[in-house]
Amino acid sequence: MAQVSKIDSNVTGLSYAEEASLKTLPGTPIWYPLEPNSYADFGGEITTVARNPINPSRQRKKGVVTDLDASGGFNTDLTQTNLQDMLQGFFFASLRRKGEAKNAPGASTLLFSVTNSNKLITRSGTPALDLTTQFATNDLVYVTGFSNAANNGLFALGNVTATTIQLIQANYDQDPPSLVDEANASGVSITVVGHLSAEVLTVDVSGSRPAFTHSGANTDFTTWGLVPGEWVFVGGDLAGTAWTNSANNGFARVRSITATRLEFDKTAGTMVSETGTTIAPAVFFGRVLKNELGSNIVRRSYQLERTLGAPDDSNLAQVQSEYLVGAIPNEFTINFATADKVTCDLSFVATDNEQRTGVQGIKAGTRIPLTESDAFNTSSDVARIKLATVDSNSNPSPLFAFATDVTITINNNVTPNKAIGTLGAFDATAGTFQVSGNITAYFANVTAVQAVRNNSDITLDMHMVKANSGVSVDLPLISLGDGRANIEQDAPITLPLTKEAATGAKIDPNLDYTMMMVFWDYLPDLAS
Secondary structure (H helix, E strand, C coil), X not given: CCECCCCCHHHCEEEEEECCXXXXXXXXXXXXXXCEEEECCCEEEEEEEEECCCCCCCCCEEEEEEEXXXXXXXXXXXXXXXXXXXXXXXXXXXXXXXCEXXXXXXXXXXXXXXXXXXXEEEEEECCCCCHHHCCCCCEEEEEECCCCHHHCEEEEEEEECCCEEEEEEECCCECCCCCCCEEEECCCEEEEEEEECCCCCEEECCCCCCEEECCCCCCCHHHCCCCCCCXXXXXXXXXXXXXXXXXXXXXXXXXXXXXCEEEEECCCCCCCCEECCCCCCEEECCEEEECCCHHHCCCCCEEEEEECCCCECCCCCCCCEEEEEEEEEEEEEEEEECCCECEEEEEEEECEEEEECCCCCCCCXXXXXXXXXXXXXXXXXXXXXXXXXXXXXXXXXXCCCCEEEEEEEEECCCEEECCCCCCCCCEEECCCCEEEEEEEEECCCCHHHHHHHCCCCEEEEEXXXXXXXXXXXEEEEXXXXXXXXXXXXXXXXXXXXXXXXXXXXXXCHHHCCCCEEEEECCCCHHHC
């Protein structure tokens, strides 16, 4: 046995698993890897109280352990995939998904086969997923995981049955698509990323807000799975999949939905009247995550595992570790700085802290391999950042043209619950869901300063796009603070602003949330 004299940080690792109930893992927990850049305090802080009786020696006696405060945090880069699951815990909500068909993490029993002759993907294996509950005719789906590249990519759907989906187009225009026969693939993921209307759509700008309308019976906007406040992207890359007037394409926020009318606000341009007689505009959408109301509020707890290397260099498989147990997501900050990566800071309030020796080993469970994905950068991957006054105009003028840094912070104000007979905490209480942040903009006029003084209703949205995927952030209603111009010699004037977000219910009862994120599995090149 050769005990090491030190362990380097580069051999450590970080993973997390969702608990079945506070402090208790499920029978077979799923451990997801993380890629920390650095750590904040991580572990348990022990409180001891010394004995100090009155005595002639005037000396203290050994104290006793009285408390344990467990917490931890880390900084990581933001990628398309690395935080989608965990952010559900910070929002106390579940992702609102469109149609999806894929194996659960760690499972391989759901199989998919491709037959080129009838352009079908066939589902087999278990569970017996009814594909009609996930997909519909004219859905745009993004397929990954087949061995043959021709079977992956963007497709439009024709007929859908319980066990099959028919691919009628590839990349909107290859009709029918050219596929390759392939059987029983287990690593396939099929996700709804948009829709093609079966009716001729019209851009109607005659009302208070622009909208898509139609008069047919084969399209019902309410079946697209959209919710008020959700962002969509309008327009594809190929001829006939985008509006002729470029102002009608781009990012837009859904304001209201009926069967025949899809109304927008916060549009990329000032929309103009147009009828899609010869085109079928593609409308793309993603997974939605927002703070929810009532029974849709979901508290999740986690165990965070930090491996600490093997203490015996003759048995490197015996890895020691430490755990945050009963960890409730507390603070999440997304950081945008000039010429940098987009990074995130995450922190947790835990009820307990555990250590395991190399002999004990790490906790059991299914360990998911890391999904490789590039980080977003702030130079070329931020497609839009807009801070504007809430206005009946769907495309109000921005309060600034450029910014140097932006932070957005979620704080759940979690506090541990202490009790006699419990070392650490027996539970934790979440406080107000608070969203705040800072922004430093280049000063051009006094409009932003006046907005601070007037306590104007302000809204912020940001959209990151990379490699035909993306992430969007929306704050429907915020109040601005500070706003004192920073003037230095030989430098442009900058304007530091603080922001406090609030529910958007003041604007519209259907916008009763404070922050929303949208994760896009597919976006066209037009979005970049």
